Amino acid sequence: MIAACAGVIYLFIPKDEHADPIKAVDFTVELATVRTDAPYPVAAPEGLPEKWKATSVRYDEAEGKAWHLGFLDADRRYVAVEQSTAASRTYVPEVTQKAKDTGRTETVAGKEWQVWEGDKYNALVLPGKGHTTVVTGSAPKESLVEMVEALRTTPPATPAS
Numbered sequence: 001m002i003a004a005c006a007g008v009i010y011l012f013i014p015k016d017e018h019a020d021p022i023k024a025v026d027f028t029v030e031l032a033t034v035r036t037d038a039p040y041p042v043a044a045p046e047g048l049p050e051k052w053k054a055t056s057v058r059y060d061e062a063e064g065k066a067w068h069l070g071f072l073d074a075d076r077r078y079v080a081v082e083q084s085t086a087a088s089r090t091y092v093p094e095v096t097q098k099a100k101d102t103g104r105t106e107t108v109a110g111k112e113w114q115v116w117e118g119d120k121y122n123a124l125v126l127p128g129k130g131h132t133t134v135v136t137g138s139a140p141k142e143s144l145v146e147m148v149e150a151l152r153t154t155p156p157a158t159p160a161s
Contacts, residue, residue, distance in 0.1 A: 027057040034059045034067055040131035041153035042067055043081055048150050077139035079147050088132040096123040096136045108148045124148055
């Protein structure tokens with residue numbers, strides 16, 4: 001009887017079969033907060049195409065002051081921005097699902113990024129003073145480069161009133 005009632009209720013609840021099941025997250029509040037708290041310049045993208053979708057955000061002050069932003073690119077493949085003060089020799093393999101440094105570098109957005117490759121994720125890694133920035137994920141290198149090119153470490157200038 002309960003199953004029959006549940007079935008009838010389900011039939012009459014409006015549904016949007018075309019709705020995207022993946023909910024985008026707004027990371028602007030967390031970003032503003034972390035930019036005042038983190039001991040390094042916190043990176044976040046600006047101007048990515050609309051088809052890119054932020055899916056996760058977190059800051060772990062206790063674990064290496066780790067900043068994380070997760071995205072799906074236009075083809076719904078995963079790209080993450082990871083930053084931390086943790087030791088890069090352990091941090092980078094952790095956030096890249098055990099990717100390895102290829103020994104190659106690539107200049108993207110005017111900076112030399114290390115190229116890491118792995119079975120699950122590839123990554124572009126930028127060692128900094130006291131912190132490391134990693135752009136990683138299952139997306140192809142073109143999407144990782146697109147993310148790196150969109151990264152900014154300062155808030156956009158607000159227009160003068």
